[in-house]
Structure formats: C-alpha cells, structure tokens
Amino acid sequence: MSSEPDSGERYGEYVQRQTSRQQSYSRQNTLKEGVKNANEHLAKGRHYEAACILRDVVLPTIHELESAKPMSVYHAEIGTDDDLPWYWSALKRFKDQPHAYCRAVAAGNATTVLDGDTRRVTQTIRRAVASAESIVAHHDITESSMKNRVDAVGFSSKLGEHLQDPEMDFGDPVRAVAEQAGALKTLFCGGTGMGKSTGVEREAEDYYLTNWQEGRDFKLIDLVGLRDGENWFYDIPQQQDDLRRIREEQGLAPDFAEVAETSDRDIEILAPLTPDLTQQEMPFDEDDEEFIVKPFTVPASELSKPLLVSLIMSRLSEGEEQTIRGVYDDVDATQDDWALADLADHIRSRDELGEKHKAKAIGVLRSLQQEGFIRTHDDENTLEWREIFKSTETVTVFTQAFCRNKISRLVTFAYLINAIQREREQMIGIPQCVLLARELWKVCPHKQRQSFDARSAALQEAIGQMLAEIFRENRHSGIHLLADTQQPSDLLKPVREMFNRYVIYSANKDTIKDIFSWTQNNRWDSFWSTMTAKSGEAGVIGQVEPAIEERDVEFLSPIAYAPPSHHHRDAETDLTGWHARCKYLDNEELATPMSKGIRWEDYVPDHLEITPVSTHEDGPDPQTQPVAAFVNECIAYTSEGSEKRTDVRTAFNEFVKAKGRSENGWDFDDNGVMVRFGDQFKTAVDGEVRRTTKRGDNAYGNIVLNEVGKSHLESAMDGLEDAAKPLADAD
Structure with missing residues (x-):
C-alpha cells in the first residue's frame, strides 16, 4: 500500500518519501493561500500587506518547489502564454528590491525613487503579484482562469469536476450520465497520455460502486487484456502518487482502502486454457493457497456461425462459402455439443470440395484446435455464466495475455461478446452488466487498420458485426458498454457511429463534427471552444442529464476526471500485471502452477485432435517434416526451370498455414531461419538445386512450383493485395 513501505524499501527511504510528499503538499497549499490572501488585500487597497505576502511567502515558496525554474525560463514560457498575465520588468524590480517597495507603501507613498528612477509603486506591486500568480498557475497549483468547479457525478459516485463559466448553472452536483435512450454505450477518445484510460476506469468503478448502494446493482466485466495484465488491479489501492494527489485535490480519498464501506474488493482473473499455461508464471495467493488466475475453455458449439465461417473462408474462395455454411448448419442441427473435429469430419465428407480446399479448411480448424482452449460443454473449465453475472461484488477480468498469437486473442474476445449477449437474453433475474473493452480498435479496427493476416482480418470483421448487434440489442440484454480508442476513425464504421455517449480528450474539428452528427446534436463549435490540452480534462457529448433537461444543452465540457481509487x-515501473501484483501485495508471489503441483489439462485431449488432410499418400508429415512435405506436394524437378527464392518461401509459408503447422509461417527475416530452410529444401529435392537468378532476383534452379505450389503462392499474393488496398477504397 502507498501508506506503507514498498517491497524492498528501507524504512528510512519510506520516511524520506513520505516526508517529501508532505512537504510538496504543504508548499502547494501555502502558495494557494498566499495568492488568495495577497489578492484579497489588493482588492481592499492594502498594498503593504500584499507586498509583504509576496516578499515573505509567495516568492520564497516558489523558489522551494521541486520543479522551480530560473526566472528567465518563466519569462520564456509564460511570456508567450496568452492566458496568463506576465509583467517581467515589474516582477524583476520587486524581486531586486522587495524591502524598498514594502517600505514605500508602508509610508503611504504612491510613487518613489528607486535606483534613480521614479516609479508608481502600487502598480509595480499589483503587476508583480499577478506575475507570481501566473507562475503558480504555470505549475498547475491554481487555475489559470477562474471557473466554478462543481462535482460531475455518475451512477453512484463523483467522476470528476465540471469547470463551469460563472454564468452557467447546471446545479451542483451535475450528473454526467443519463439513460433516456436506454443502456449507455460510451466511447472514450484521445491520444496517448491524455488520460482516457484512467477516465474509463473511473467510470467503470462508478458502475461497480452501485453495488454498495440500495436499489441497483451492476456486474462489471473487463473483457480485454491483450498485453501485459494491464487490467489486473481492481483489488489493489491506487499506488501512483500523482493520481492519489489529483484525487485528494478533488476531495476524494486517495485510494479505496481509506473508505471503509467499499474497501473490501474482489477480483477474478480468467485466462483461456492455452498450451503450457501451467508453466507460466502468475500470482499465487499464499494465504488462500491458490492462483489468482483461473483457466477457462470455450465450447466449440458456442462459437458463432459468422465467426467460424469467416475464419475458414479466409483460406478459401467465395465459391466454397455456401458449402462451409451448410457444414456448420448440418453439424449444429444434429449435435448439441460438437467439437471442431466434428466440423472437420463433415468437411472431409463433402464431395463438392476438392482435396486442396478440404486441406485448407481443415488446416484452419486444426490450427485453431491446437490453441488448446476450444473444447466441449462437458469440460470442467467451461464458464458458469449465471454465477458470473450474479456475483456483482466481484470484478470479472478476462485476460488474453497468455494467448500464443493474435488469432486466439481475437477468438477469445469474439466468443465472450457473443456468449454474454446470448446468455443474458436467455436469463431472468440477473443484474445489469457493464462491459469494458480497452483499445477497441485492436479487435474491430477500420478495414485499413485490419491485420495483414487474412484470418485475423476476417475475425476482426466478424467482431465488428457482433458489436453492432449488441449495440442494437443492448437495451433488452441489460448491457452497458465502455470502450476506448485513440480516434473514432480507427474503428469499423458501423461500430464507431453506434455509441450514444462520447468522452473526448482530444480530437480535430472534423472528428467533433462527426460525433455531434452521430448523436443528433449541432453545437460542435461551442464544444470546440471548451476543449483544453490538459491531461485528464475531457468533454462529454450525448446522454448527460443537463442535455435531457434543457434543449439548448448538448454536452458537458470540460470535466477534470478523477483517477480511479484502485491502482x-x-x-x-510496473512491468506486467503479474509482477506488479506481487510488488504491491505481500501475500502474493510469482510461481508456475506446475511448481505448486497443479496440472491443468493445458494440451489438446486426444479425442479432440483433428487429423490433417494429406494430398499425397505416404508422403512426409507436414507437422513433423514441413519442408520435406512442401517439396513432396508443391515442387517439381526440371533441368530447365527456376523459381525466385522469395516466391518459394512465400508459397511454403502459405502451405504450412494451410496444414495447420504454423499460425504465421516461418520468420524469413531471421537469417538463421532462412539458412535452415535452404538446407532442408535442397536436401528434400530429388536432384541438384543450382544457384541462379530470375528477373534479377536470386532463384533456385532445376525446380518449379507445381500446380499445388502455384495455388499456395496465389493465395498468399491475394491476401497481400487485399491488405494493400488504398484508403480511398475504404468505407
């Protein structure tokens, strides 16, 4: 905890850190009070008292700030700021002879001779006070312009402070949410470092805190943790000193541990049961003798038809789509709890599919099955959705951090989105829920930001369709949505336009115009004038209570968002979520499940294995001898032919993907990989492979790609052409 020594910190270091922090707060309070008192005396004509405060309190304390700068630097930085008054010469004169100016006004002299020059003393003092106040505002200790600060509240708590012009009267507090149009679908937008991630976490926490109040509960589900356990901290009090300070300045407790009624927080972290998960380091709770992370599996029959069909079709042509759809329908109609192997068997039995197409389709399914977590309903790690929805005092976090590749991360997210909506529509008597989707553009990006891998791009497109469906149906399923992205244009068009509430930290005028159009509002130019460049300040467009009550109000801006009370x-400094948890919590240590004697079934059970299609009987196994199998199936030996080495390697990568041998193919940017392939390739070819060139590029002589090899090369080139379409072709 922040109030106790950090792990590995000496007690003396802890005392020094706490003392330094207290001194910093004390100096800031001294400056605020000094500026206030000096201006009060000036308003009453008491120049002597104001000059003494400036001399004895304000200027010395500015000098003591840890971030203090030379006056010449203040002159360069503040002198170009139109919002801050700056009288360099007056401030310098006062600093050079403060006692003389104090004596002059003490004697009642409006003018006097200082350094041989007759000056109006009271004017110099007023300008020196104004300039010193600008320095204080420059350090963000006071506001550069006076506005009314009223609490902006959500469903259960203070979200931040709305900075209002004096003539505004929206009430105090002002409600920054409204549900006139049903469940909220809120998108946070802004560049890196602007504060959107802390803002979206504060609003998620606001939903969560309703569970400690009478009348309404929300289940908080954090869906996306693609990288390093960035969403693992809901049960850890805020540790960042800067964020704790901002909370205290807004009159909030620095962290939830200091609020008794909401201090008991619980979290469950769920990860797909991927291969070798038992060998991954993760936090182990020594008190409860259990791992914080729990595995889950996905029943194949709960993967939606659009998702699986689009994934398989990324390897086939449009002519086969109807057959693949028919395969899904046949299996789903005849079996309640089927596996991916059942789909593969039906594909194998379809006479209208050629062997090449069967191999590609089954290769996709086999590759997906090898990710380990696609099972059946009878698996012991299948999720119990009713239990999840009803445990509102536990934050449910899904992490994709241990997934081996992008495909498995996207499939996991797509399953969760589809399953949550489907399960909630079939249940009664469950609380409403709020879904948090961080970095939404990574899972449903605009077409020109989609993955170059055709399968990943197909999944991203399918996820966009699923989200659009949730947006249309969320009133009936009781789902609120929080998401963030840098720019709305990063998202698929059907997704970015279907939010009903936008929190904007930074955006250009065209983006703001679009958002006002999507929310049926008009006053984008008024909103633009309220935008600031300060981190943590944002404007809210759509579904705010003042806009419901007053026709002329379309937004609240700016709101200085408070950080969350959790970390x-x-x-x-935190590295990963699992490292950070063990740093901040004394009862958790990093360990592998295997080291604690726990063995989750993190391998594909034999009965779920999918046998690959072999287009050549008794040839090398593509799984164990991929290069030899490629030569056997895709290369013809001829004394007169040649193929570019880059084309051969491209066809090989497409071949191993189709066989389910590799997700992304071999990394030929690695020189060692390239050499290994070349050696194995020449060994596998039945004859001498000579070195030559073809149209100026290095080539293999005495070999050519046969029809199967050419089809793999064409498939790869088609994928690259689709990914390289110009922006002008985008939606």
Whole structure:
C-alpha cells in the first residue's frame, strides 16, 4: 500500500518519501493561500500587506518547489502564454528590491525613487503579484482562469469536476450520465497520455460502486487484456502518487482502502486454457493457497456461425462459402455439443470440395484446435455464466495475455461478446452488466487498420458485426458498454457511429463534427471552444442529464476526471500485471502452477485432435517434416526451370498455414531461419538445386512450383493485395 513501505524499501527511504510528499503538499497549499490572501488585500487597497505576502511567502515558496525554474525560463514560457498575465520588468524590480517597495507603501507613498528612477509603486506591486500568480498557475497549483468547479457525478459516485463559466448553472452536483435512450454505450477518445484510460476506469468503478448502494446493482466485466495484465488491479489501492494527489485535490480519498464501506474488493482473473499455461508464471495467493488466475475453455458449439465461417473462408474462395455454411448448419442441427473435429469430419465428407480446399479448411480448424482452449460443454473449465453475472461484488477480468498469437486473442474476445449477449437474453433475474473493452480498435479496427493476416482480418470483421448487434440489442440484454480508442476513425464504421455517449480528450474539428452528427446534436463549435490540452480534462457529448433537461444543452465540457481509487498500471515501473501484483501485495508471489503441483489439462485431449488432410499418400508429415512435405506436394524437378527464392518461401509459408503447422509461417527475416530452410529444401529435392537468378532476383534452379505450389503462392499474393488496398477504397 502507498501508506506503507514498498517491497524492498528501507524504512528510512519510506520516511524520506513520505516526508517529501508532505512537504510538496504543504508548499502547494501555502502558495494557494498566499495568492488568495495577497489578492484579497489588493482588492481592499492594502498594498503593504500584499507586498509583504509576496516578499515573505509567495516568492520564497516558489523558489522551494521541486520543479522551480530560473526566472528567465518563466519569462520564456509564460511570456508567450496568452492566458496568463506576465509583467517581467515589474516582477524583476520587486524581486531586486522587495524591502524598498514594502517600505514605500508602508509610508503611504504612491510613487518613489528607486535606483534613480521614479516609479508608481502600487502598480509595480499589483503587476508583480499577478506575475507570481501566473507562475503558480504555470505549475498547475491554481487555475489559470477562474471557473466554478462543481462535482460531475455518475451512477453512484463523483467522476470528476465540471469547470463551469460563472454564468452557467447546471446545479451542483451535475450528473454526467443519463439513460433516456436506454443502456449507455460510451466511447472514450484521445491520444496517448491524455488520460482516457484512467477516465474509463473511473467510470467503470462508478458502475461497480452501485453495488454498495440500495436499489441497483451492476456486474462489471473487463473483457480485454491483450498485453501485459494491464487490467489486473481492481483489488489493489491506487499506488501512483500523482493520481492519489489529483484525487485528494478533488476531495476524494486517495485510494479505496481509506473508505471503509467499499474497501473490501474482489477480483477474478480468467485466462483461456492455452498450451503450457501451467508453466507460466502468475500470482499465487499464499494465504488462500491458490492462483489468482483461473483457466477457462470455450465450447466449440458456442462459437458463432459468422465467426467460424469467416475464419475458414479466409483460406478459401467465395465459391466454397455456401458449402462451409451448410457444414456448420448440418453439424449444429444434429449435435448439441460438437467439437471442431466434428466440423472437420463433415468437411472431409463433402464431395463438392476438392482435396486442396478440404486441406485448407481443415488446416484452419486444426490450427485453431491446437490453441488448446476450444473444447466441449462437458469440460470442467467451461464458464458458469449465471454465477458470473450474479456475483456483482466481484470484478470479472478476462485476460488474453497468455494467448500464443493474435488469432486466439481475437477468438477469445469474439466468443465472450457473443456468449454474454446470448446468455443474458436467455436469463431472468440477473443484474445489469457493464462491459469494458480497452483499445477497441485492436479487435474491430477500420478495414485499413485490419491485420495483414487474412484470418485475423476476417475475425476482426466478424467482431465488428457482433458489436453492432449488441449495440442494437443492448437495451433488452441489460448491457452497458465502455470502450476506448485513440480516434473514432480507427474503428469499423458501423461500430464507431453506434455509441450514444462520447468522452473526448482530444480530437480535430472534423472528428467533433462527426460525433455531434452521430448523436443528433449541432453545437460542435461551442464544444470546440471548451476543449483544453490538459491531461485528464475531457468533454462529454450525448446522454448527460443537463442535455435531457434543457434543449439548448448538448454536452458537458470540460470535466477534470478523477483517477480511479484502485491502482492504474504504470508501464514504466510496473512491468506486467503479474509482477506488479506481487510488488504491491505481500501475500502474493510469482510461481508456475506446475511448481505448486497443479496440472491443468493445458494440451489438446486426444479425442479432440483433428487429423490433417494429406494430398499425397505416404508422403512426409507436414507437422513433423514441413519442408520435406512442401517439396513432396508443391515442387517439381526440371533441368530447365527456376523459381525466385522469395516466391518459394512465400508459397511454403502459405502451405504450412494451410496444414495447420504454423499460425504465421516461418520468420524469413531471421537469417538463421532462412539458412535452415535452404538446407532442408535442397536436401528434400530429388536432384541438384543450382544457384541462379530470375528477373534479377536470386532463384533456385532445376525446380518449379507445381500446380499445388502455384495455388499456395496465389493465395498468399491475394491476401497481400487485399491488405494493400488504398484508403480511398475504404468505407
């Protein structure tokens, strides 16, 4: 905890850190009070008292700030700021002879001779006070312009402070949410470092805190943790000093541990049961003798038809789509709890599919099955959705951090989105829920930001369709949605336009115009004038209570968002979520499940294995001898032919993908990989492979790609052409 020594910190270091922090707060309070008192005396004509405060309190305390700068630097930085008054010469004169100016006004002299020059003393003092106040505002200790600060509240708690012009009267507090149009679908937008991730976590926490109040509960589900356990901190009090300070300045407790009624927080972290998960380091709770992370599996029969069909079709042509759809329908109609192997068997039995197409389709399914977590309903790690929905005091976090590749991360997210909507529509008597989707553009990006891998791009497109469906149906399923992205244009068009509430930290005028159009509002130019460049300040467009009550109000801006009371990951110091948990919590240590004698079934059970299609009987196994199998199936030996080495390697990568041998193919940017392939390739060819060139590029002589090899090369080139379409072709 922040109030106790950090792990590995000496007691003396802890005392020094706490003392330094207290001194910093004390100096800031001294400056605020000094500026206030000096201006009060000036308003009453008491120049002597104001000059003494400036001399004895304000200027010395500015000098003591840890971030203090030379006056010449203040002159360069503040002198170009139109919002801050700056009288360099007056401030310098006062600093050079403060006692002389105090004596002059004490004697009642409006003017006097200082350094041989007759000056109006009271004017110099007023300008020196104004300039010193600008320095204080420059350090963000006071506001550069006076606005009314009223609490902006959500469903259960203070979200931040709305900075209002004096003539505004929206009430105090002002409600920054409204549900006139049903469940909220909120998108946070802004560049890196602007504060959107802390803002979206504060709103998620606001939903969660309703569970400690009478009348309404929300289940909080954090869906996306693609990288390093960035969403693992809901049960850890805020550790960042800067974020704790901002909370205290807004009159909030620095962390939830200091609020008794909401201090008992619970989290469950669920990870797909991927291969070798038992060998991954993760937090182990020594008190409860269990791992914080729990595995889950996905029943194949709960993967939606659009998802699986689009994934398989990424390897086939449009002519086979109807057959693949028919395969899914046949299996789903005849079996309640089927496996991917059942789909593969039906594909194998379809006479209208050629062997090449069967191999590609089954290769996709086999590759997906090898990710380990696609099972059947009878698996012991299948999720119990009713139990999840009803445990509102536990934050459910899904992490994709241990997934081996992008495909498995996307399939996991797509399953969760589809399953949550489907399960909720079939249940009664469950609380509403709020889904948090971080970095949404990574799972349903605009077409020109989709993955170059055709399968990943197909999944991203399918996820976009699923989200659009949730947006249309969320009133009936009781789902609220929080998401963040840098720019709305990063998202698929059907997704970015279907939010009903936008929190904007930074955006250009065209983006703001679009958002006002999507929310049926008009006053984008008024909103633009309220935008600030300060981190943590944002404007809210759509579904705010004042806009419901007053026709002329379309937004609330700016709102200085408070950080969450739980910890927000600091990428520079926290490393990963699992390292950070063990740093902040004394009862957790990093360990592998295997080291604690736990063995989850993190391998594909034999009965779920999918046998690959072999287009050549008794040839090398593509799984164990991929290069030899490629030569056997895709290369013809001829004394007169040649193929570019890059084309051969491209066809090989497409071949191993189709066989389910590799997700992304071999990394030929690695010189060692390239040499290994070349050696194995020449060994596998039945004859001498000579070195030559073809149209100026290095080539293999005495070999050519046969029809199967050419089809793999064409498939790869088609994927690259689709990914390289110009922006002008985008939706």
